[in-house]
Amino acid sequence: MQRAYAKLIAIARTTWAQAEQVSRALRQRKQEQAQRVHQRLLHFLPLVEKVIHQAVRRLFHRDTLPASAKVVSLFEAHTQILRRGKAPPRDTEFGHKVNYAEVEPGLISDWQVIAQGNPPDEQLLPALLRRHQKHFGQGPRLLAGDRGLFSPQNEHLARRLGVKQICLPQPGAKTQQRRRQERQAWFKQGQRFRNGIEGRISVVRRTVQLARCPYHGLEGFERWIGWGVFVANLVVIARRQAKRRRRSKPP
Secondary structure (H helix, E strand, O other), X not given: OHHHHHHHHHHHHHHHHHHHHHHHHHHOOXXXXXXXXXXXXXXXXXXXXHHHHHHHXXXXXXXXXXXXXXXXXXXXXXOEEEEEOOOOOOEXXXXXXXXXXXXXXXXXXXXXXXXXXXXXXXXXXXHHHHHHHHHHOOOOOEEEOOHHHOOHHHHHHHXXXXXXXXXXXXXXXXXXXXXXXXXXXXXXXXXXHHHHHHHHXXXXXXXXXXXXXXXXXXXXXXXXXXXXXXXXXXXXXXXXXXXXXXXXXXX
16 A cells, blocks of 8 residues: 555656646746646645645654645645544545524524634634624524533623523533523423524535535635525525415415
């Protein structure tokens, strides 16, 4: 295996050197086509060099590289490595983490495309809360999410923004008062609403094909997610309108 990788890396280095030589030659040309090719080579050469370097470190020096330091796509260099699941085997996906906020009756009111890394969910909540207040003129009546969103700071911010019911389960050991709070009917109702959000994400991925992005670049990725949210909301509105029409028809 190591001999095969060594041969592959040697070929990549030779190709890189040839491309770098062509780039230097094209730099002297004034033709528009030559300059376009030159600019493309300037874009890819550093990426290929980084891929070769990370392969040598990982395969021959046994270095462990953080996911944020790896290039996993030459053509979509913004792509991030995302590890999913709390226990092995963890699924590995490639793309960007997307955070959604939903309001009644099943409309996605906000979303975040995380450009770099896979930060904890609790770090993403404050921005969504503040944008909700900006868009609607007030904080939400109810805030529901899984235990990954919980932190004392997030609960304090939610209260400060006027949230009446905060349904964020606390992870780890809980006080008796906290256990009583999470057993109350309003808290359980909020968690049922949160379960609906999980289903909404699955439906959005399937119905508007957000599992794979055909656009290029980070801006294209963000645009594709935005169009997907727009279409998903239109579907929700159309279904509710159709249900109202059926109810209004005389028997």
